[in-house]
Amino acid sequence: xxxxxxMINFMGVRKVLGVMSICLVIASIIxxxxxxxxxxxxxxxxxxxxxxxxxxxxIAGARDTLEQAGFEDAVVQxxxxxxxxxxxxxxxxxxxxxxxxxxVFQSLAGSIDGLQLKxxxxxxxxxxxxxxxxxxxALLMALGLMLVYVWFRFSNKFGIATVxxxxxxxxxxxxxxxxxxxxxxxxxxAAVLAxxxxxxxxxxxxxxxxxxxxxxTRETDPHVIxxxxxxxxxxxxxxxxxxxxxxxxxxxxxxxEVMRAFSEALLVGIFVGTYxxxxxxxxxxxxxxxxxxxxxxxxxEEIDEMP
Numbered sequence: 001x002x003x004x005x006x007m008i009n010f011m012g013v014r015k016v017l018g019v020m021s022i023c024l025v026i027a028s029i030i031x032x033x034x035x036x037x038x039x040x041x042x043x044x045x046x047x048x049x050x051x052x053x054x055x056x057x058x059i060a061g062a063r064d065t066l067e068q069a070g071f072e073d074a075v076v077q078x079x080x081x082x083x084x085x086x087x088x089x090x091x092x093x094x095x096x097x098x099x100x101x102x103x104v105f106q107s108l109a110g111s112i113d114g115l116q117l118k119x120x121x122x123x124x125x126x127x128x129x130x131x132x133x134x135x136x137x138a139l140l141m142a143l144g145l146m147l148v149y150v151w152f153r154f155s156n157k158f159g160i161a162t163v164x165x166x167x168x169x170x171x172x173x174x175x176x177x178x179x180x181x182x183x184x185x186x187x188x189x190a191a192v193l194a195x196x197x198x199x200x201x202x203x204x205x206x207x208x209x210x211x212x213x214x215x216x217t218r219e220t221d222p223h224v225i226x227x228x229x230x231x232x233x234x235x236x237x238x239x240x241x242x243x244x245x246x247x248x249x250x251x252x253x254x255x256x257e258v259m260r261a262f263s264e265a266l267l268v269g270i271f272v273g274t275y276x277x278x279x280x281x282x283x284x285x286x287x288x289x290x291x292x293x294x295x296x297x298x299x300x301e302e303i304d305e306m307p
Contacts, residue, residue, distance in 0.1 A: 007231045010278055011223050011286075018283040021276070025168055028175020035178050040185030041123050043135070046090040047100040050119040053112050056082040062108060069107035075183070080256040084118070098122070135189050142196050143167070150200070154207060161284035162203045165276040169199045173269050183261060191265035198244070198266075199273035202237060206277045209233050210285070222290055226282050241274045 041048055059076055062085060066074045071089055079086035087104055095103060101120035109115045146166060151159040170192060177184050209229040219225050245267060252263040 007227055008234070009227060010230045011227050011282065014279055014283050014286070017275075017279045021168060021280055021283070024175070025171050028171045028178070031175045031178040032171075035181075037174065037178055037184040038181045040183045040188075041088050041090075041121075042185040044090060045123050046088060047104070048119075048121040048123075049087040049089070049101045049104045049117070050079055051085050051087070051105060051108060051112075052116045052118050053083050053085075054114045057085055057112060059085070061111065062087075065107055065111050066104065069103070071104060071107070074104070135186070139170075139189070139192065142193055143170070146196060146200050150204070153204070154211065157285060157288045157290050158207050158211065158281075160288065161281045162200065162207055164284055165203050165273075165280040166196055166199055168276050168280050169195060169269060169273045172272050173265060176268055177265070182264060185261065187259075187262045188265045191262045191269065195266060195269035195273060198270060199276065202240070202273055202277040203281050205236065206230060206233050207281055210282075214290075222286065226285070230278055230282070237274060237277070241270055244270055 057078075059078065063074070063076050066072075066076065066087065071087075071092070073090050075088040077086050077088075078084065085108075087108075089100055089104060092100055101117075101122070105115070105117045105120075143163070143166060147159070147163045150162045153159075154162065173192060173195065174184075176182075177188070182188075206229065209232055210226055213219075213225045213229045213232075214222075217225060217228075219228075248263045248267050248270070251259045252267065255263060
């Protein structure tokens with residue numbers, strides 16, 4: 001009895017958090033439908049220019065200089081250090097693609113002493129369209145294969161709940177990127193695919209313990225069984241999430257601009273994924289009417305010996 005008193009009643013607020021999850025998913029879908037994602041050059045095409053200066057560069061001044069030169073849509077960010085800049089410019093009307101990089105560099109070189117051109121990359125619109133289509137297909141294939149795997153590993157109710165948790169996590173992360181207008185490029189797509197694997201693993205650990213407790217306990221109340229299973233896996237869930245977040249926080253602060261979007265996506269995704277493995281999976285199991293009868297192993301019928 002003493003152990004049961006120490007258990008956290010996760011299911012006590014499941015209805016409130018279930019409504020919150022539904023609202024967040026609906027809001028994310030509306031954002032994606034109306035505002036869309038702030039697609040990076042990997043998907044839209046354009047030119048990426050990297051420059052280096054012997055002294056710290058004033059980003060605000062660099063943006064003003066580029067606006068005066070006609071590059072109003074340029075995205076200017078630090079690239080590894082305060083002396084390096086990454087300038088992403090969408091396709092420009094009236095300027096050949098191979099000349100955009102030089103024009104950007106010349107505009108900045110007039111106001112920044114000792115500026116050097118380190119790198120110019122161009123992604124054509126056709127390549128960007130192909131990457132966007134193939135990336136969307138890869139995302140759908142990953143979700144589909146996860147659905148097949150979970151469907152065979154668990155009963156139908158667990159399969160539906162676990163895959164719904166995956167969709168919940170992906171939609172909310174994409175909705176946040178749409179809301180905050182964070183750039184979405186191939187690096188972020190890789191983070192979303194990694195999130196699918198992480199979220200599925202976390203959900204399977206919780207779902208597996210729930211299934212095991214349904215089979216092995218004499219308790220018949222699903223709320224008590226599910227609460228017990230979540231509490232039993234809580235330490236593992238916290239340790240896994242915490243240690244992963246430590247790595248991502250280090251990447252966010254010390255990994256430079258290239259890794260920042262990747263770490264942002266996974267930091268949000270791990271938080272949402274940990275939450276969904278508890279509340280989305282459990283909520284849907286209750287909605288689908290999970291009970292001890294779902295896990296009873298049918299007894300083999302004895303066949304009488306022939307006379």
